[in-house]
Amino acid sequence: MIISLHNRPVRLWLTGLLLWVVYLCAAPAAHATHLRAGDIQAKTDTTAARNPRRIFFKLVLYSAAGTGVADEPAAAIYFGDNTCTGSNPIPRFSRQLISPDTYRNVYYFEHTYNSPGSYKVVYLSNYRVEGVINMLNSVNTPFQISTTITIDPFLQNTSPVLTAPAIDKAGIRQVFLHNPAAYDADGDSLVYSLRPSQQAPTPAGCTPSPIDVAGFRYPNDAALGGNPVQVAYAGPPVGRPGDPAIFEQDSRTGQIVWNAPAVVGVYNFAFSVKEYRRTPGEKARLIGEVVRDMQVTVVATNNARPTIVVPADICVVANTAVPNGIVTATDPDNNPITLEAFGGMLPRPASFTQTATGPPTARGLFQWTPTCNDIRSEPHQVLFKATDRPVAGQPPLIDQRVWRITVIGPAPQNLRTTLQGSTTRLDWDSYSCQNAGAQILIFRRENSFPFTPGPCETGLPAAAGYTQVGTVNVGSRTFLDDNNGKGLDRGKTYCYRIYVQFAAPAGGASLASNEACVSLTGRSARLTNVTVDRTDAANGQITVRWTKPTSSAGFGTPRGYRLFRAPSLNPATTDFTQVYTTTNLDDTTFVNSGLNTVANTYSYRLEFYNVPVVGAAEAVETAGPASSVRITGTPNPIANTISVTWTYKVPWDNTKRPTTVYRREPTGTFRPIAKVTGTATGGTFTDAGTTAAPLVKGRTYCYYVKTNGTYDSTLPDSLINLSQQQCVDLQSIPCTPVLTLKPTNCDSLASRLFDLPVTPLSGQVYTNYLSWTLSNLPTADCSKNIVSYIIFYAATDADPLVELTRVPGSQTTYLHQGLSSAQGCYAVQAVDANGAISALSNKECKDNCLLFLLPNIFTPNGDGKNDTFRPKVFSPIQRTSVKIFNRWGVKVYESDKDPLINWNGGSSGSEGGGSGKMADGMYFYQADVEFSDLNRTKRTFKGWVQINH
Known part of the structure; x- marks a missing residue:
């Protein structure tokens, strides 16, 4: 048989697979195998003598059934604190055959940690099932799962519990669905994400080092063959027939969608369930993570998947039965269907009973009356699964859907008000859900607001106009509103509503109460x-x-x-x-x-x-x-304007009538120049003068504003209030300097390299020459009455400019002397007689030249003259790596310790050369030099040098 491998990823995959086959043939024996899937659950100590460092665990493993497979009556656990079970593995608690080819194994254990912190608890075994096609050599690949816990004295926590089994079957060219049906007893937020299956070699100690399994590919990877493409599917996500196959998990619901399998076989993959604890006013905190490794077997079949229908997502008030919990399913092949339900409330206190298997329609009834303890901000998820029962020889297939049920608190009952002077007393019936940490929030507004909350509308909408005026414990039944000691205003009607906010981490809220109002006669002092x-x-x-x-x-x-x-x-x-x-x-x-x-x-x-x-x-x-009204003025000499801004904090309304801006005339009288609609806290106006009479630089302009406020028709109107007077100098700003930095002609120096004087061993001392002139920017009338200049410097173009020095206004040059490097950047600002500072000048930068010249002879005879091989001429150097070879090409010296080399003619045995001196003669060098210029330029210099002792 000849197989044509036109698909390069497939060829690479099969090449890797063949390498593993070779490895297996060379191995003396294969592991006995049985592990399909599993996960670890954890919860803190909840016994009477609670120890927050004591953690209880439950390990669930799914193993192959049948003859010739290994069994694991005890499990090895690594606790994440450098301890492990070692020679005392955890004995198995139970073993249940859940399908003809699969056992469910349960192990319970506990561990007490020495200190708070985060710990990863790992189960590790060498008995992964063989034949997994999306990894290499699964039979010899360890099986590893983990859960991460947080030990905190103030944190009581239970890890997410994954109630749906971690094994499933899929049909080729049919959509596969899986949901772990996870729930968190504490109401923490769960976030899901796919990840490769993991392995870890058995460690010598108690700290395994997990890594991804070799050759892992997600099941939809085209390299696995079969031309995987999507098929029609109602979603979500909606299938796009013919597009590349997808394999993804919803981060919020945990739903896995594989659209669609293309190759028959066994697949493994992992996903993590991260657990976040919400604390009011703080960022959500990651407190745990469960990693499940699960297995899907894809089969070739003529059987078609069933279709399940669940009720629409709903909200239910605590202590009220969930309505309309009817689930139905149909099968296109008219096979009977088994219905199952998974969730944190199952099998008790909720129940699910299948009432018909079909065909044509399978039915089931979900019944649950959530209690006060079930109130939370996140919905409860119930996973319903339909599994068909095809004719003999055909594998069963499934469909599943999640029903989300949000449990909210009942509305507080019988809110009523009583007026006591200028204080309102609120009373209500004892609240029916006395959850620990819950609070009753009290809200008030002026006048009534008709509001009937929707079935899932907890609290109060912002548009209702209520303001929170108090908070009391959920056990309270009364509240006194005295307006924070100020008393309520007579002549007004105040209306109240209350609702309950439940404590984190579960959170949640109640429906709002009825509205209760109270009216105060007369009028308050205002x-x-x-x-x-x-x-x-x-x-x-x-x-x-x-x-x-x-x-x-x-x-x-x-x-x-x-x-x-x-x-x-x-x-x-x-x-x-x-x-x-x-x-x-x-x-x-x-x-x-x-x-x-x-x-x-x-x-x-x-x-x-x-x-x-x-x-x-x-x-x-x-x-x-x-x-009082406070006014400020800010001049803008560039625009030749003055910005006038005013602020206030008053109980009346200054927005319904405009604020008048006044400016003093040269005669000394003020006249109105603008009317501006203000805000609840102030306003602003930009005075540019007029076309005929623009503002004039060098003059002082004075302003005040007059606000005109109001309460309502029952109180005095036209509340006139004046600000203080504010005077502003409109001065010209200094002209912006134009900087020139005298350049160095590096090309000229390089052409005269042999004629340049010897660079001192300590390096050259550099001086940078700066000069500047004043421009006519930013405006033609900018000030040239300069009293000083500020000179700024940065070592490189990437560094921030910092003040270097100041010079008198009569000076327009500056010498920056005594520098070990010419590299640097400069800018200048001008300061005028009024203390105004100009814009920053242009930034000018200078770089080091790239000069490097080695001599052709040196005399290491100890007379203190020309004793070492070093550059004759050089600019600043960051690093030099030098190699010296004799005439036969044998390396006799190598070093990168000294930027100036300073080889004394010895061997590489010590710094600068050892005591073993080289013989007189010609040697060859290669110097790799990194210069101290802006680009850190690297150049290689090669040549010869004569040693004469």
């Missing part, structure tokens, strides 16, 4: 003005005004106002000091003088106090804080 009357560093003045509070029931005594001030736009509560108090409720204005309104923004907070009834505690309502 700050209306914080306006700057006078700008002065010592005697500045601000006027503060507020509204008088009202109440249908009146106010008890004592009563009055307390006004507080802090020198900042965003002061802390502790920064405020009392500046005024009065018991006259009609006194709603305070003029605050003696301030530094030039340098400071001032914020004010008002307290209205009264005693509602005789003998009661003092009730305090807070208004504000509200700040």
Whole structure:
């Protein structure tokens, strides 16, 4: 038979396979084999006397059944802390025949670690099953799986559990699906990824070194032959018939899709399940990883896969039965079908019962009532698998789908409000899910908002306009809202909702409660003005005004106002000091003088106090804080403009009416020059003057702004507030220097190499010559009244420029002297009489020349003259590797220790040559020189040298 191998990858694969066959023929004996697949599970100690360093493990292995296969009644484990089972392997706990050719073996063991840390626990065996076609020589390839754990005193954790078996069958030219049906009892996030199967030689100690198996290829690799292509498949991902075959795993669901097998045989591959712990406010932390090695047997068959249909993904409220858990499957060959379900809730407390096998339709019923402990942010996954039962001689095939069920918390019940003065008391029924660490979040908004949450809509949408005002433990049943001690505003209606946030790592939330509202009659005291009357560093003045509070029931005594001030736009509560108090409720204005309104923004907070009834505690309502308007000006000499910016932090709205910008005229009076719509915190305006009257450099321009704010129709309107005055000098900026760096004519030096003086042993001392002129940039009127220049230097073009020195403005040259290398980069900036700094000049760089000349004779006679073989002329050198040969081509000396060589005529026995001197005569050299230039240029010099003692 002649086989034509036109496919180069196939030829390479078969070549490697033939090499392994040769190896097998030379081996004295093959291993007995049986291991198909497996994985390791882990969990921390949960006993009464919990030890966080004690870990419990479960090893699951799938082995071949039948005669002539090896058995493994005990397993060797490597614990990742340089310990292992050694001569005391773990005995097998159970062995179950799960199919005519496969056993499921279970081993339980535990280990106590000495300290916190991350550990990789490895199972290693020499009994991998033979005949795996996507690796070389599987029969002699060790089988290795692992799980990585994190030991942390504060971390209680269970590794992901993979509930679906790690073996499966596939039909040629039919889509193969597999899902490990993994679940995590702690609700940690799981991330899946494919990887090659691994092996590890049996270590001499207790630390194996895993590597990928030899010749591994993923099952869809074209080098395995069969022209693998996709077939029609509804997805995901949707099949593209005729395109190259795919073999991929969904990173979130773990679903493996192979579209489609092309070669009959046994395949192995591995995948990892990484476990991430979420902590609020922090990046997810990797705390574990399970690596499963699994096996798929592809068979040639006329049997066609069944098709399974599962319900649409849903959300279910805890303690409510999952509805419509009906799963169906049909088979194109009208074969009966076996239905199975896998998941963390199975076989208890959930159940799955097959009610019909078909044909035409197989049916099953999934039943589960999740509890409060099942609430989590990630959905629970239930894997449903349909396996057909074809006629004798045909292998069964499968289809599978995942049903995702998100369990959410029930809504808190019977939220109600009670008004207590200017405070709202909220009450609700005891919450039904008292999960550890859960919290009830309290939200408030002004006026009612109609909202009915959808079946999976936990919490509150941002568009609802609620603001969180409190958090209490899930066991609480009441909350007092006093607006952080400020009291709620009279004349407003406040509406509340609450929901429950469950603790990490599982997370999750509840539906929102009903809305409960409360209305406060009357009107609160409100700050209306914080306006700057006078700008002065010592005697500045601000006027503060507020509204008088009202109440249908009146106010008890004592009563009055307390006004507080802090020198900042965003002061802390502790920064405020009392500046005024009065018991006259009609006194709603305070003029605050003696301030530094030039340098400071001032914020004010008002307290209205009264005693509602005789003998009661003092009730305090807070208004504000509200700040003065702060203006700044920034000149832009290049654009000939001034940018005016203002900021404020006030409880009223300054966005509905424009802010007016004023500029002082040469006559001394201010006039409005612009109206600008501001934001909630300020605004900006760029003053360019006018076409007829542009701004003039050398002048000073002064500004202030007037804001016009509002609350609503029930309060005073047109709240006028002025900023302080701000003056800005519009000065020309210095002209940008143009730098020249005197070059060195390296070509001229190289042409006169033999005429140049001998370079000193310590190297040449270099000087770089800089000169510069002023350009007319960036503008024609740039300032040339320069008082100094700043010179910058960097050793190489890649290094940042740093200040080297400063020279007077009358100096336009500079000598950078005493350098061991001419290499370097420079730039210059100009500084004018106003302290303004120009843009950086052009950057100019200089490099070392490449000069190297070796003599043709030296006299190593110890007279101190010409005793060593070294360059006569050289520029800075980084490294030199030299080899010396005698006239017969025998190497007599080699060194790269000295950039200047300095060979004394000895052998290579010691630095610079040994005591064994070379005889007089001619020798040949090869010097590989790396220069200290910008490019680290390398050149090779060859020649001869005469030794005369």
